[in-house]
Amino acid sequence: MILSEEIKKSLLAAVWFMFLTFPIMVIRVNTVQNIVEWRWKNMLLVGIAGFFGSFLGRSFFRQKEKGEKKADPNTISVAALVQKITGNQRLSRLALAVIAGFVISFPFAFSLYQINIMISALIYVMLGLGLNIVVGLAGLLDLGYVAFYAVGAYAYALLNHHFGIGFWTALPIGAVIGAFFGILLGYPVLRLRGDYLAIVTMGFGEIIRLILENWNAFSRGPSGIAHIPRPALFGWEMSLEMSTKYIYFLMIGMVLFTIFVVNRLQHSRIGRAWIALREDEIACQAMGIDKAKTKLTAFALGATWAGMGGVIFAAKTTFINPASFTIWESVIILCIVVLGGMGSIVGVVSGALVLILLPEYLRAFSEYRMLVFGVILVVMMIFRPGGIIPDVRRTYQFRKEEH
Amino acid sequence: MSWDYFIELFLGGLTRGSIYALIALGYTMVYGIIELINFAHGEIYMIGAFTALIIASVLSLFGMHQLVVLVLAVVLAVVYACAYGFTVEKIAYKPLRKAPRLSVLISAIGMSLFLQNYVLLAQTSDFLPFPKLIPDFEFWEPYSHIISSQELTIIATTVVVMILLTFLIKFTTIGKAMRATAQDKIMAALVGIDVNHIISITFIVGSATAAIGGVLIASHIGQINFFIGFIAGIKAFVAAVLGGIGSIPGAVLGSLVLGWTESFFTGYISSDYEDVFAFLFLVFILIFRPAGILGRSQTQKV
Numbered sequence: 001m002i003l004s005e006e007i008k009k010s011l012l013a014a015v016w017f018m019f020l021t022f023p024i025m026v027i028r029v030n031t032v033q034n035i036v037e038w039r040w041k042n043m044l045l046v047g048i049a050g051f052f053g054s055f056l057g058r059s060f061f062r063q064k065e066k067g068e069k070k071a072d073p074n075t076i077s078v079a080a081l082v083q084k085i086t087g088n089q090r091l092s093r094l095a096l097a098v099i100a101g102f103v104i105s106f107p108f109a110f111s112l113y114q115i116n117i118m119i120s121a122l123i124y125v126m127l128g129l130g131l132n133i134v135v136g137l138a139g140l141l142d143l144g145y146v147a148f149y150a151v152g153a154y155a156y157a158l159l160n161h162h163f164g165i166g167f168w169t170a171l172p173i174g175a176v177i178g179a180f181f182g183i184l185l186g187y188p189v190l191r192l193r194g195d196y197l198a199i200v201t202m203g204f205g206e207i208i209r210l211i212l213e214n215w216n217a218f219s220r221g222p223s224g225i226a227h228i229p230r231p232a233l234f235g236w237e238m239s240l241e242m243s244t245k246y247i248y249f250l251m252i253g254m255v256l257f258t259i260f261v262v263n264r265l266q267h268s269r270i271g272r273a274w275i276a277l278r279e280d281e282i283a284c285q286a287m288g289i290d291k292a293k294t295k296l297t298a299f300a301l302g303a304t305w306a307g308m309g310g311v312i313f314a315a316k317t318t319f320i321n322p323a324s325f326t327i328w329e330s331v332i333i334l335c336i337v338v339l340g341g342m343g344s345i346v347g348v349v350s351g352a353l354v355l356i357l358l359p360e361y362l363r364a365f366s367e368y369r370m371l372v373f374g375v376i377l378v379v380m381m382i383f384r385p386g387g388i389i390p391d392v393r394r395t396y397q398f399r400k401e402e403h
Numbered sequence: 404m405s406w407d408y409f410i411e412l413f414l415g416g417l418t419r420g421s422i423y424a425l426i427a428l429g430y431t432m433v434y435g436i437i438e439l440i441n442f443a444h445g446e447i448y449m450i451g452a453f454t455a456l457i458i459a460s461v462l463s464l465f466g467m468h469q470l471v472v473l474v475l476a477v478v479l480a481v482v483y484a485c486a487y488g489f490t491v492e493k494i495a496y497k498p499l500r501k502a503p504r505l506s507v508l509i510s511a512i513g514m515s516l517f518l519q520n521y522v523l524l525a526q527t528s529d530f531l532p533f534p535k536l537i538p539d540f541e542f543w544e545p546y547s548h549i550i551s552s553q554e555l556t557i558i559a560t561t562v563v564v565m566i567l568l569t570f571l572i573k574f575t576t577i578g579k580a581m582r583a584t585a586q587d588k589i590m591a592a593l594v595g596i597d598v599n600h601i602i603s604i605t606f607i608v609g610s611a612t613a614a615i616g617g618v619l620i621a622s623h624i625g626q627i628n629f630f631i632g633f634i635a636g637i638k639a640f641v642a643a644v645l646g647g648i649g650s651i652p653g654a655v656l657g658s659l660v661l662g663w664t665e666s667f668f669t670g671y672i673s674s675d676y677e678d679v680f681a682f683l684f685l686v687f688i689l690i691f692r693p694a695g696i697l698g699r700s701q702t703q704k705v
Contacts, residue, residue: 020486023479024453025525029460036461042525061498141505143512188690195440195508199640200689203682206637214675327633331516338509371520377513381506382498 010055017050018043060383103252107245115248119316121356122251123309128336128348129258130305135334136343136391137271138298139278141198143330144185144205148178148303150212150325152310157225157320158218167231171311178307179300186299190292205330212322224321228314247316254312258305259345265301266345274298275343328370335373338380341387350389410549412670413663418554418623420662421561425616426639427646427654428568429488429609435585435649436605439504442511443491444613445636446518447484449629451614452533452621453522455480459534473536481614487518488610489603497599515632522629530628533621557619564612565655571608572651581605585649634678641685647695656696 025042029035107115127149134142152174159165159173185204189197212219219225230243231250265271273294276284285291314320332355340351355376359369380387426448433441459476467475495514499507540552572578583591584601592598620635621627638661646657664684669677688695 016490020483020490021525023457023483024450024522027457027461028526029457029464034464036464135505139505141508188686192689195504196644196689198508198512199440199637199644200686203637203685207679207682210676210679214679328516331512334509334512367524368520370516371524374513374515374517374520377516378495378510381502381510381513382495385502385506 006055006058009058010051013054014047014050017053018047021046064383107248112241112244115244116316117357117360119244119248119251121353121360122248122255123313123316124333124336124356125255125349125352126251126258126305126309126312127333128340128352129255129262129345130302130309131333132337132343132345132348133262133265133274133305134298134302135337136341136348137266137278138274138295140295140298141195141334142201142299142302143198143327143334144201144203144208145302145306145333146325146327146329147185147205147208148181148306149310149313149329150208150322151181151303152178152307153314153320153325154212154219154225154310155307156311156314157228160228161225167229167311167315171308174307174311175304176307178303178305178310181307182299182301182303183296185303186296190295202327202330205325205327209322209325209327212325219322222321222323224319224323226319228318228320230318231312231315247312251312254308255349259349262345266343270294270297332373335377337387339376339387341390343391344387344389347387347389347391351387354388408670412666414550414554415670416663416666417659418557418662419666420642420659421558422616422620422623422635422658423639423642423662424561424655424658425564425612425619426635427643427658428564428651429613430640430643431646431648431651431654432581432605432609434643435651436581436602437496437500439496439507439511440640441491441496441606441609442508442636443495443514443518444609445632445634445639446515446522447488447491447610447632448613448617448635449627449632450487450518450522450617451480451484451610452617452627452631453526453629454483454614455536455618456531456533456621456627459536463534469538472534473538476536477615477618480618481611484610484614484617485607488606488613491518492603492606497602515636519629519632526629528629530626533625533627535625536618536622553623557623560615560619564615568608568612568651577601577604638681641681641688644685645688645695647697650695650697653695653697660696 022043025046026039028037028039030037106118110118127145131142131145134140134145155174155177156165156167156170159170165173185201189200192200213222215221231247273284273289276287276289277291277294277298281291284294313324336351336355337348338351339355340349341347355373359366365372384390426444429444429447430441433439433444455476458479459472462472462475491514495510496507499510537553537556540555570578572581580591580596580601581604583594583596584598588598591601621631639658642658642661643654644657645661646653646655648654661681661684665677665681668680
């Protein structure tokens with residue numbers, strides 16, 4: 001009985017989607033030759049997809065509602081597995097050894113192309129972990145994160161161009177400039193909440209990009225800056241292959257450093273203040289936490305990683321222009337944090353690897369990448385707002401000291 | 404000379420402001436009711452313009468009269484935009500009604516990303532020439548050097564839409580239910596208002612005005628692509644915030660102020676940084692007067 005009812009509803013949804021997508025999916029007008037192309041096949045596809053999408057969507061939704069009543073048995077799967085591994089010392093050692101072995105042997109086992117892809121994925125891991133501080137821990141939705149990335153990249157490119165400053169000097173400078181811009185953005189938006197904050201940060205990101213695009217004398221406009229030197233190793237000349245491997249290990253080091261710092265931060269006084277701020281701003285202030293200081297440190301520390309990521313990005317590609325720093329870059333990084341699990345380090349790392357590596361290896365579908373990202377954001381928010389590997393709330397216990 | 408130039412910029416700003424107002428209304432109405440910034444609203448406007456373009460091109464090829472093409476294109480654009488607005492709300496926002504605001508916002512961004520890429524993939528990434536749907540009126544010929552028929556149509560349509568909307572909200576049962584829902588959803592439900600129904604209607608009305616704005620501006624500028632919704636959406640949002648988000652007269656006032664300042668800024672200072680200026684403007688409003696010109700500052704209840 002219920003099934004036939006469901007099928008009827010799904011059929012209705014299919015018809016509705018066929019109607020909805022009719023002008024855009026079916027008709028395509030060639031305005032030059034004045035020919036109308038009717039693509040009826042698309043309508044059929046939409047109908048089928050609409051039927052199954054609606055059927056599955058509603059059954060998931062029912063499950064979710066049931067699950068909520070039964071105290072959520074859904075969280076087994078990946079999260080539990082991760083917890084089991086990290087909980088058990090022998091298992092976690094084994095897992096770490098396997099990961100370490102893979103990481104070390106990777107550049108020797110795969111081609112230069114694969115290493116390059118891996119490096120960009122690792123840069124995104126770093127960016128994701130940085131944004132995780134702002135969005136995941138402090139709960140401030142920052143849509144202009146890419147601005148700090150751009151600031152870092154341009155800082156290195158311009159400093160190198162004008163003053164001949166090398167990569168290793170530029171890396172900390174990039175971090176400091178990133179943090180400075182983080183505070184610059186953070187200060188005016190201190191009073192803003194959720195949605196306003198999202199729009200203002202988004203505007204900030206666009207301002208930086210538009211300035212880089214229009215201020216030719218400063219940034220050479222849309223044509224960008226080329227011939228940025230790769231990172232040096234004690235003045236040793238390296239071949240392209242060596243240098244790529246070098247950047248790979250550098251990136252691994254940076255990611256480990258980021259994970260270490262973020263992990264320490266998370267459980268520090270300031271990290272707990274961020275989480276308190278995310279949960280309830282007013283209650284947090286009532287507990288005596290300085291809201292302004294907490295928010296500013298979140299922005300500054302988040303931006304620091306983006307600044308360093310930008311320096312590495314510029315050194316890796318040796319060419320930058322404003323087109324690499326659009327708003328969609330920010331959305332991709334946000335997508336990484338959301339898919340992985342806001343606030344969870346393992347989640348963000350795996351989110352970045354999945355979202356950046358999968359489209360690279362599924363080249364045939366790469367044009368659907370952004371479309372799929374959009375769907376991921378919506379679906380994750382509805383069915384699994386915690387991400388694939390949700391953050392596990394750490395519990396603090398009092399231990400009675402024996403005196 | 405300079406006086407004429409001033410008048411030109413003034414009228415240009417008025418036209419711009421009218422378009423922003425048509426889009427800003429959707430933001431402000433939705434915000435007034437569910438306190439959500441509907442990121443996908445700019446996309447609804449873009450889809451309205453695209454639908455009008457497609458319908459108009461097809462009908463023109465069949466050799467229909469220009470007036471019939473105009474009416475059908477506008478009507479269908481509005482119908483489709485409403486359908487999209489309704490569906491977006493049902494899929495991306497309704498299941499999240501009790502979720503934290505951050506979740507709804509991320510879902511809205513996802514929807515916006517999806518719709519943009521959907522149009523990009525199903526149609527094209529190029530700029531498409533938009534047919535000149537609005538004819539040049541003969542009776543307006545003598546004055547057309549001051550303001551073109553198209554600009555006149557845009558301003559007149561905006562005025563008519565505003566009047567209709569004010570009437571809808573102030574004097575009809577639906578409008579009353581909308582105002583009640585905006586004030587207090589639980590209380591509204593207790594007195595027998597179907598809150599979900601009212602939210603759907605709000606999305607539909609907002610989408611309709613956005614689609615009208617989309618058709619008007621596309622036929623004024625003459626070309627569209629899948630990305631027009633983003634900048635237009637942001638600017639309309641700036642306008643809505645400027646006027647005081649949640650307030651309908653505020654949205655109109657804010658749009659006009661933004662239209663004029665932009666027009667004078669690009670006319671007298673520089674056109675390179677037009678968009679930068681709009682964003683800076685937003686930042687300054689939010690710092691100095693976060694409630695907007697007509698908005699009341701809210702005290703947060705604990």
